[in-house]
Amino acid sequence: MTETTTDPAAETSGKRARAKAANRMAILDAARHVFARLGYEVTTVRDIIRETELAAGTFYNYFRSKEEVFEALSGDSALRFSERLEDIRSQATDFETYIRAAYRAYFNFLAEENAASIADGTPHMALIGVRVDTPELKAVFAEIRTDLDRILGDETVSSIDTEYLTAAAVGIAREMGDHMLTRRPVDPHVAAEFAANTLLSGLGGIAVDKPGE
Amino acid sequence: MTETTTDPAAETSGKRARAKAANRMAILDAARHVFARLGYEVTTVRDIIRETELAAGTFYNYFRSKEEVFEALSGDSALRFSERLEDIRSQATDFETYIRAAYRAYFNFLAEENAASIADGTPHMALIGVRVDTPELKAVFAEIRTDLDRILGDETVSSIDTEYLTAAAVGIAREMGDHMLTRRPVDPHVAAEFAANTLLSGLGGIAVDKPGE
DNA sequence: CGAAAAGTTGACCATCCGTCACGATTGCCC
């Protein structure tokens, strides 16, 4: 009984751990706001820490640099999307179903994550001009490729370059996503259908433009 | 005869203009090297200027920041590609011909521009992790969209969302381009064919994988 | 309760950015 608090993932075990979590969260929140207000490039670590109650030195107990904060934010985002992909993966067994569901999920996700920025006029991080490939993002791409490998392995005999196929699918999503966010109103459904039709049938799939329905 | 040197675009009019051009070129060359050697993010203006014979203050007579140098380099690159697109535009009158030629041109261009980086192991700027949308790049995208507007206007009756179509085409190119550059050997032909088939026919176009020829 | 551990603080030094007064070089007119 020397170790009573053996809760592995206890929500708030001690005062120390609670403060640690709160500080980390405060820095991330401040960073989100400052990035949106000043722009990522010109933001300094001082700008971020000034938005909190903490001292300059404390920042470096949590992150090594401004870039690492960005990656944490971006990583969280990628992780949240990865969870949605999980559901899609388990339910879709053929290529078309998977692709349609994945694009729907992605464009909806993008619209939701940027809902605040869309309401006021704030340009969101995706549109600031830089696009960073974090490890978490690459991990999501790898998951998608694994999914495609599995699905296409069942479906077809000819060998397909799934690395390129994944790249094409991801490229369509990323580039179209930027454009979708600039439109008013933002319509994830239209974007998802367009993207899926393109990847499934190319120009032919989008030219006929759903005759019925 | 008071104005003898009325050459509008004279190559090297005076000593002053020659030095100006040489200095600008020296800074751009130095920047290219330093970006490749140290990485774009950590490079400072001092690092760039130290690679030249110039003083620190002189840098700011030519560029306002490191970012502006990057945009100049990237802008030049976009302009060079735009010239190739010019030829394609004038020759291609249908969608398939245009798309195939454009992808071939792009992936070849990408391979050529990064030939040096491919030879030694230097990771090139496209792969450093950031991707910046310069005005010149956006201009090229706008050109492509105009081309598609014209070609598809002739070809089909149904209205197509050419903004999204351009985004999809561009997204495929950019994302696949990154992957192409990581392969050894770099094969622009394969990449171009894959990209074109995807945009033209979607999965169907790449699954059958050219039976003849 | 008291000592060790963990964490916070803010000052500190090195570095970088962007500016600017000064000096040198060039263009130009007589």
Add this chain to the structure above:
DNA sequence: GGGCAATCGTGACGGATGGTCAACTTTTCG
């Protein structure tokens, strides 16, 4: 040629940021 005005390069300087660290405060736990 000679001399003046404009242009441009120079390098030091003020301001600001990055990252560190010794001292201090708070929590944990025996």
